[in-house]
Amino acid sequence: MGARLTGVGLLGFVEYILRMPVKKTEAFVLRTFNWSESSRTISFFTRDGGKLALNDRGGRSMKTKRGRALNLTHLEITYYDSDKPTAGHLSETQVLSNWTFSKDGSLGRLAFSSAACELLYQLLPDNEVHQDIFSYTLRYFEIMDSAERGALPSVFLAYLFRLCSMLGYRPVLTGCVVCGRSVKSLDADRASFAPERGGLICATCQAPGERYIGVVTEDLICAVTLQAGSLAEAATEQIGFSQSSRLIELLLAFLKTQADLRTINSLEFLEKLKQANL
Numbered sequence: 001m002g003a004r005l006t007g008v009g010l011l012g013f014v015e016y017i018l019r020m021p022v023k024k025t026e027a028f029v030l031r032t033f034n035w036s037e038s039s040r041t042i043s044f045f046t047r048d049g050g051k052l053a054l055n056d057r058g059g060r061s062m063k064t065k066r067g068r069a070l071n072l073t074h075l076e077i078t079y080y081d082s083d084k085p086t087a088g089h090l091s092e093t094q095v096l097s098n099w100t101f102s103k104d105g106s107l108g109r110l111a112f113s114s115a116a117c118e119l120l121y122q123l124l125p126d127n128e129v130h131q132d133i134f135s136y137t138l139r140y141f142e143i144m145d146s147a148e149r150g151a152l153p154s155v156f157l158a159y160l161f162r163l164c165s166m167l168g169y170r171p172v173l174t175g176c177v178v179c180g181r182s183v184k185s186l187d188a189d190r191a192s193f194a195p196e197r198g199g200l201i202c203a204t205c206q207a208p209g210e211r212y213i214g215v216v217t218e219d220l221i222c223a224v225t226l227q228a229g230s231l232a233e234a235a236t237e238q239i240g241f242s243q244s245s246r247l248i249e250l251l252l253a254f255l256k257t258q259a260d261l262r263t264i265n266s267l268e269f270l271e272k273l274k275q276a277n278l
């Protein structure tokens with residue numbers, strides 16, 4: 001049950017809020033935590049403040065006068081900022097643009113876009129400005145909304161690769177991560193990827209007891225192309241579901257060891273859909 005605001009409590013709250021500086025920025029929602037029937041805390045990714053948790057008192061109520069903070073929508077938010085983490089308050093929201101992710105009725109658009117929000121929520125440090133990642137993600141949503149259905153996995157992979165490097169995690173895919181031998185001199189049709197080491201590893205440098213993931217040459221070529229390419233280029237690539245699943249799995253294994261990434265529910269959901277042939 002949420003605490004009800006009494007007359008005195010409400011005045012105190014308003015006074016407290018009015019002493020905070022008011023800020024305005026572009027944003028989209030990463031995650032919402034409901035903490036009472038009417039109120040919630042929203043974790044936003046903002047252009048000027050990075051990942052930012054704001055309280056949205058009364059925001060769950062249908063009677064709220066201000067706009068609603070919808071998921072997967074480019075918003076402009078006005079908020080009362082606080083020095084203390086999670087003590088800021090959302091004041092107003094305005095929709096700048098939104099995407100429907102409904103072209104061809106593919107659930108993949110929605111799942112891959114939600115996956116980006118889950119990744120950002122887990123990987124972005126609190127209150128650290130990342131304008132490049134913010135702009136890049138808006139572009140990603142635009143392309144996810146409009147690309148051909150067959151290109152959705154490659155667009156997601158290109159986004160994931162770039163997001164990793166923008167955050168300082170760059171898997172080494174061109175040679176052995178330990179000795180630097182080029183990929184051409186590695187085993188003929190299958191290389192080994194060491195998530196803990198952060199890249200490919202040659203037979204000489206492998207250590208007993210370490211975990212490796214086998215990568216076929218075809219996947220490696222595809223990964224290197226996507227790692228170097230733009231989202232628009234990825235939108236012209238069509239890669240099969242099994243190849244994209246293998247590459248997504250490889251990158252998630254890398255991020256799980258390098259960045260403590262946990263499960264990405266939207267991708268698990270997508271995998272279940274595929275298995276059920278929907």
Ligand SMILES: [Zn+2]
Nearest residue numbers: 176179202205
């Ligand atoms: Zn080596």
